[in-house]
Amino acid sequence: MKKQVAVGIISLSLGLLPFQPLQAAWDRPTISAVSDGLDAFWGEVLRRLGIRYNYPLVYSHSNVESTPCGPSVLAHYCVNSNTIHLNMTQIDRLVDRVGDSAGYFALAHEYGHSVQRHLGLLDASRSIMEIELQADCLAGTFFAVSDELGILEPGDLKEGVTTAMMTGDYDYEHTNHHGTPRQRARAFLSGFNDPKSCFE
Numbered sequence: 001m002k003k004q005v006a007v008g009i010i011s012l013s014l015g016l017l018p019f020q021p022l023q024a025a026w027d028r029p030t031i032s033a034v035s036d037g038l039d040a041f042w043g044e045v046l047r048r049l050g051i052r053y054n055y056p057l058v059y060s061h062s063n064v065e066s067t068p069c070g071p072s073v074l075a076h077y078c079v080n081s082n083t084i085h086l087n088m089t090q091i092d093r094l095v096d097r098v099g100d101s102a103g104y105f106a107l108a109h110e111y112g113h114s115v116q117r118h119l120g121l122l123d124a125s126r127s128i129m130e131i132e133l134q135a136d137c138l139a140g141t142f143f144a145v146s147d148e149l150g151i152l153e154p155g156d157l158k159e160g161v162t163t164a165m166m167t168g169d170y171d172y173e174h175t176n177h178h179g180t181p182r183q184r185a186r187a188f189l190s191g192f193n194d195p196k197s198c199f200e
């Protein structure tokens with residue numbers, strides 16, 4: 001499976017995605033354009049593996065709402081409902097600090113979890129950190145595709161790295177430990193430079 005996935009990603013011909021250039025405001029039209037791109041990219045990768053992609057639904061929440069799988073944090077993926085939830089108050093804050101690619105990173109990371117689910121990679125034998133770093137790696141791959149399509153602006157990749165670092169933590173003992181800032185940045189860049197590395 002791992003090898004097939006890598007082949008699927010690498011042999012993907014580009015230029016078929018309904019992307020729009022990133023815009024300064026991380027608003028709902030932007031979310032929906034980026035989601036379309038993610039749907040198309042991962043849908044094609046999975047199709048080549050013989051898997052039908054059940055596209056995740058993306059919901060934008062205000063700060064206080066909860067989601068089907070818990071309180072609304074920055075962004076998360078609910079496995080059972082195959083839904084992605086964005087806390088727009090927190091996303092906006094992050095985008096203000098880092099730049100528009102912070103939102104792009106968050107959405108691409110959550111799509112990574114949806115892809116993991118379709119590939120049977122969300123199994124309980126894996127640590128949270130392993131799963132999270134792989135999602136960062138898959139987000140990096142999506143940035144690479146975006147770059148090849150010419151829709152990354154100068155600085156967008158760096159913003160992605162910054163976001164990965166800002167969402168890292170040092171709670172080694174905590175079951176929800178996502179990886180240190182450095183580990184997350186490394187996983188993201190690894191997926192950007194070599195999609196195969198996400199499955200090694």
Ligand SMILES: [Zn+2]
Binds near residue numbers: 109110132135
């Ligand atoms: Zn995650």
